[in-house]
Amino acid sequence: MIQGGVVWQGKLSREMLVSIFWHGTPVHDGATIIQGDQVTEVAAILPLSKRNDLPAYFGTRHRAAVGLAEQSDAMVIVVSEERGRVTVFKDEKIIHIEDNVELERILREHAGGAAERSGLKRQTLELSLAALLCLASMTGIWFSFARGLETLVTLDVPVEFMNRDPRMELFSASASSVKLQLSGSGSLIKSIRPDQVKVKLNLANAVPGSNLVPISRESITLPPGIQLKQVDPQALEVNLDVPMEKTLAVQADWSGKLDKGLLLERVRIIPDTVKVVGGSLMLKQIETIYTEKIPLENITGSGTTTVSLVLQPSSLKLENGARNQVDVIYQVKQRPEGASAS
Numbered sequence: 181m182i183q184g185g186v187v188w189q190g191k192l193s194r195e196m197l198v199s200i201f202w203h204g205t206p207v208h209d210g211a212t213i214i215q216g217d218q219v220t221e222v223a224a225i226l227p228l229s230k231r232n233d234l235p236a237y238f239g240t241r242h243r244a245a246v247g248l249a250e251q252s253d254a255m256v257i258v259v260s261e262e263r264g265r266v267t268v269f270k271d272e273k274i275i276h277i278e279d280n281v282e283l284e285r286i287l288r289e290h291a292g293g294a295a296e297r298s299g300l301k302r303q304t305l306e307l308s309l310a311a312l313l314c315l316a317s318m319t320g321i322w323f324s325f326a327r328g329l330e331t332l333v334t335l336d337v338p339v340e341f342m343n344r345d346p347r348m349e350l351f352s353a354s355a356s357s358v359k360l361q362l363s364g365s366g367s368l369i370k371s372i373r374p375d376q377v378k379v380k381l382n383l384a385n386a387v388p389g390s391n392l393v394p395i396s397r398e399s400i401t402l403p404p405g406i407q408l409k410q411v412d413p414q415a416l417e418v419n420l421d422v423p424m425e426k427t428l429a430v431q432a433d434w435s436g437k438l439d440k441g442l443l444l445e446r447v448r449i450i451p452d453t454v455k456v457v458g459g460s461l462m463l464k465q466i467e468t469i470y471t472e473k474i475p476l477e478n479i480t481g482s483g484t485t486t487v488s489l490v491l492q493p494s495s496l497k498l499e500n501g502a503r504n505q506v507d508v509i510y511q512v513k514q515r516p517e518g519a520s521a522s
Contacts, residue, residue: 421459
């Protein structure tokens, strides 16, 4: 039933188990066989169950436990490295343990049944108590060991916005991605694919305007065995609104000063209005759109300059196909002698 093991004679201790299972050692893969307080075999291969009805998150450790339970009368106890859960396998039964009280009850029932069949109830119960102490010690050693080998990684994950009201559009969000700090065994962390980690924010309850949407654990999809340690930021500010079009006047944005001998006599902008698209709440407060800065100190005579429009806020858009530039035609004249510059 157990194959391929390497004979190993050593007294059971935390340090011994750490040295055996430390990643990179020749015997870290496979099972370790313990008899009493002695480690007798390492790198052993256990029989894997061929059942096709096992949960998808059951890895090699759990399938080996099912295989042992199928091929013997043993009750097999598994501590999951990734999820930190205890599971008991007996015959075809799979029992998920919630606490130590339940585990003790199951162990006593199993030991009691074995005692009745053999007629050695007292001796078996004594052995069961010893097994309980051994299991408690082994579980403590395992969790101490697992915590020491925990690997952390931080991923920058894009945010997907789901279930928004179809009448509204998402005009802005405080961030387009969030940083997730994840933990798990080194092998699992290294095997994470980008498509396995997702952040999906539910906007079903969002209203027009600004919404503070928390990023809960339910918003995050992770592969089995990976634990979420931290989210940054823990909420996003999301602005939604009903889109509308509006025609805005164009205003030249002058900067600096003309030469003291010149006067700006006339300005014409082509086109002098543009049609923009934005949220209805935002556009109610806007009547004018400005050009980029036009430095007056560079003007020495009448002329024309082509400048871009400044779309503020950034969620403001020109209608489809509109040119994001205007021509500013300006006329200047000499300042009359004796007139002062304002």
